[in-house]
Each structure stands twice: as C-alpha cells, then as structure tokens.
Amino acid sequence: MSHPTTDAVLEVEGLTLDLAGDLAQPRLVHDVTFAVPPGASVALIGESGCGKTMTAMAVLGLLPAAVRVGAGSVRLDGRELLGLSPREISAVRGGAVGAVFQDPMSSLDPTMTIGDQIAEPRMLHLGERRAPARERARELLELVGIPDAGRRVSSYPHELSGGMQQRVMIASAIACEPRLLIADEPTTALDVTIQEEILELLDELRAQTGMAVLLVTHDLGVVADVCEQVVVMYAGHVVERAAATDLFAAPRHPYTRALLRSMPGLRAPRTLLDVIPGRVPPPGAIPAGCRFRPRCGFAVGDCTAEPGEDAVGDGHTTRCLRVARGDLDLEVAR
Template sequence: MSQRELVGQPPAMPSVAGGTAPAVLQVEHLSLEFLTPDGWIRVVEDVSLDIPAGVTVGLVGESGSGKTVTSLAVMGLLPRETTRVSGSIRLAGRELVGMSQRQLADIRGAEVGMVFQEPRRSLDPAFTVGDQIAEVLRRHEGLDRKTARSRAVALLDRVGIAEAERRSRSYPHEFSGGMCQRVMLAIALACRPKLVIADEPTTALDVTVQKEMLRLMNELQAELDISILFITHDLGVVAEMCDWVNVMYAGQVVESTPMERLFLDPRHPYTEGLLAAIPEGTPQGARLRAIPGIVPPPSEWMHGCRFAPRCAHVQAERCESAPVPLAGEDRSHLVRCLRADELALKGIVG
C-alpha cells in the first residue's frame, strides 16, 4: 500500500445520508429480517448509502457483518417467503423495493450486474462460457444468436481471455479460478449496466491474479463510466479500489467516509482494529494486532453499541445502555460511536 494511496485531501463525495452528486444507487434506512425456527430475526438494520456515477463505494467488515445480504437485497435475490425488507432501494431514481420478480429480472443484468465471490458456483457447468454471456445479451438486448455470439467473444477478449474465439466454446471447468472470474465480469458488463456489485471478487484468487483483476476492474470502470459497490473484508483492496468506504459491523454501518480519511483518521474503534490488522501497516518485527472475539450472531446483538463486548474503549454505562446513532459534525465523516470525539485513534500512517 503506497503513501500516495493513503495521503491527500479527501475527495468531494456524498455521505451515506446523501449529497449533491447524482446517485446511481440510493439505499435509505434498509433493514432486513429473516424467518428462522425461532421467529423473525433482524440481520441488517438502518443501512444507508449512496453511489454516484463512476464512483466505487466499499462495504467493509468481517464475515457476518451483513455485507453480502445487503448486496443481495439490492439485487432482489433474497427469498420473499422468508425475508422482510423495509426502507428504500432506488436505482437511477426507480424504487426497487416492492417490484415484482419479473420487473427485477428485467433490471438484473441490464442495469445492474453482479460479480460473485465464487465464480465456479455461479457459472452453469452445462453451458459454454460463450453461450452464458450470449444469453444475457439475447435476453436483455434482443440480439440474434450470431450477433450475441460475436459480442460474447469480444467481451471475453476485452476482459483478457486469450484466444477468445476458441475459449468461448470452453466450459467453466476448463478455466482457472481467475479466468472464471473474468468470465463473470464479462457477464456483469455485457449490457453496460449503470452499477456493478462485486461481492468479494478477489477472495479466492492468489495475489498476482488478484492484482490483475483489480487493475482490469479499474480500467473497465473508467472506460464504461460505471459505478461499483465493492464488498470486501480486505482494507488493502479498499485502498486500491474505493473512493468512499462504509464499514459494517453486526448489521449496521458504523463508519462512513472517503477512503483517504478512513486510513488517516479512523473514528470508530472497530475501524481502528481492522486497520491495525493490516500486515503492511505493522512495523517490521512487531506483533500483528487482532480484534478479540467474533462478530455476534443477530440473536445476540446488544441493545447499545454492538461492538462493546470487543471494544478496548468501552464505558459500560454509556455504551451499553441505548442504541448508538450514526452521526458526525459534517456529512463527510459519520460514525456510530459515543466516544468518537474523545478517542485519539491511530490511522495506518502517521
């Protein structure tokens, strides 16, 4: 992680609460409940975020924080029989909450694409990769088979698949994990969507392939002027990809700010803990820090600050007595911590 990436003035970006830049995606006060054998359990609570055109917004946190289910709610992929959704999700001004499955199917692939964490499980093993890309083009753009096939080959070439014409006739099992992820990216971008959701797209890749994938996503974003919701637990990847970052913990956004400010001036103890666990930010020979404990399941969320049991700065009477709001002196840095103004937390530099 270079100094150039971590220092400088924060960009003029809207906060989670909104801003002047036109938003491709606006999520406001989103809450999700799942039906379990013990009844309805809330798994995401009061999440708000904006993604302007051409901007990458990160959603960061440990496993179990609610990142993936938030993205699945945006895509309308959660089962309706066992999920309650409240709040608002607007794509280019259109409300998605309450849309029929047919309406959502028309939007998925055409206006919003998704790159999943495990591409082999997302690609159909019974069809060639070329056919799977062409199917998206035929479904949403009404292309004939020959034209869709030609476009599919061009897309494979654009995402860096060598000998694209020949490899378009290959099946997913004939590709490496990195190549499968490139195919997923080609599918996500086939119809030039307004928004791409990337859910941990580099987690299963080795370091070299991960770097290539991130570089490719940056190139295609600039070329196509798309917005990206980038979901990850890796703050090193955040520094390379994101303009704005929302840190999630136990179903809530606990900090929201421009990428540079997050690294230089973290305000929430959870964010500080994540930064301290980055190997590149740890002095040589020093012991790598870890956050004690684990993310609690929704059934064990506290009434007050949900991070309190793991927090080194907790004051029980203040932090555990009542829910903590997401707030800040200005809209460019919001934090869900009652002691944010008192604590002198350390960033990754300085």
C-alpha cells in the same frame, strides 16, 4: 446523519432486514444508508457476518426466504427496487445491474460454452440474436484480457483457470453495459497475483465504461487500491462512512481503527498482528445498545444506549456515542 445524494446511481436509505425462523432476529441489518455516485467505486467492508452480502443481496432482490425487508428504500437511478415483482427485479438484475461473486465455478453453467453464457444476458435483456450476441461475447472476452478470445468462446468453464473463470464472470456481468456492478468478494478464491489483476481489471472497466461499482470485501488492502468511498459495517450497522483517503488517514470508529491495526501492511516485519477480541455476534445474539460494545476497548457505561449515525466531517459519519461527544481521541484502548 447525511443522506444519499439524489444524483447517485444507487441510493440505499434506512434499509432494515429482519430474520425469521429459529434464529429470529429483528433488525438483523438496521438503518443502512449509503450512496454510489455515477462512475464511482464504493466499498462495503467488515468481517464475515457483518451484513455486507445481505445488503448487496437486498439490492439484487436475492434475499434468502427467511429474510424480510422491514423498512427502508433501495433506489437505482431514482427507481425504487424494493417491492418490485420477481419479473421486474429480474429485468433489472443482469441488465442495469451486473453481479460478480466470489466463486465463479458455482455461478458458471458447466454445460454451456462461455460464449453462450456471456451472450445470454444480451439475448434476454436486449433482445439480441444469438450470432451478434456471440460476437459481442468474443469482444468482451478480449476486453477482460482473455487471450485467443475467438477460440475461447467455444470453451467450457472447466477448461479455464480460476482467474480466467472470474474474467468470464466479469464479462458476463458487464455484457448489457450495466449502470452498476456489484462485486461480492470477487478475488477471495484466487491467488494473490491473480487477485491484483482482477482488481485492476475492474478499475479499468469502470474508467472505460463509466459504470459505478459496489465492492463487497473484508480486505482493506483491496479498498485502499481501488475504492473512493468506504462504508464500514459491523453486526448489521453502518458504523463509519467516509472517503477512502479520509478513512485511512483518520478513522474515527473503534471498529474501523481495530480493522486498520490488523492489516499486515501497517506493521513492522516479524511483529504480531493486532487481533480484535471476540467475534461478530450471530443472529439472535446481537447485544442491546452499541453492537460493538462487547469487543470495544473504549466502551463505557452509557454505551448500552444505541448510538445514532453522526457527522464528524465533510461526508464522514460514524456511529459511536463517544466519538459524537468528542471524548474518544484522548483515550487509549484498554
């Protein structure tokens, strides 16, 4: 298995998360490894329940109380984040690492003007006074494409459309010029036209500022447009890692192939989309061996053994016993 590069902004290596409580599940997320190079955009993709957001929350130090880090390492510019005190990880979050979530109205404070909400990270993390921080907030609103920014700094969240609220969230997330931006389903609550605008904005900001981006999404169309590397997750495992061009040209894992076949843009008009049978196993019901086995049309008897992550090309890995043996490409899914 290949390992993260030492010059990466973010290095996640062997991350394992355990769930306690009524739905106790050891290795809920298991042996997750990937890296985000400087200035790059990397996607974490998979269906809901595959562990994408939980992995991102581990990076941000925002895991639910019932989830514990069982093993692994999360490093930002070489600094280990796991094990930091709440004060230390809070200093990282919002400073060196910015975050944008899918529902801006649940993240924005309805009692504060958007100018104050964007200025607050600069005051907290950079020690900037309110007046220059508010002026920078105005500049950031212009940067993210909000018209009449001088007036909008005094607006409240409810006075803005959903698309503008998300732009405010992005402005707040980049207020301290972070090294890494984590965007967790940032366009899910928006209509298609606004989704495209937000994705283009993120890509433009990455090019302008040099920040790295970790995009958490279930939308492969999004990945094709703005990401250079792709990490495919299923039921808490990384099942495939590759450059975006390689992944779309030659997906190797059966789950990745199934995801691509289900994309509307790849099918002829008026044809039914392919559907992956079954569903992602919930906590407490993850099968032994290959976690995708119960839904896989390529599964055979020895898929009850847990596969490792094997290199199948330059920077391309997959977690499938049959791919590792080289006998899968000759088969047709049942």
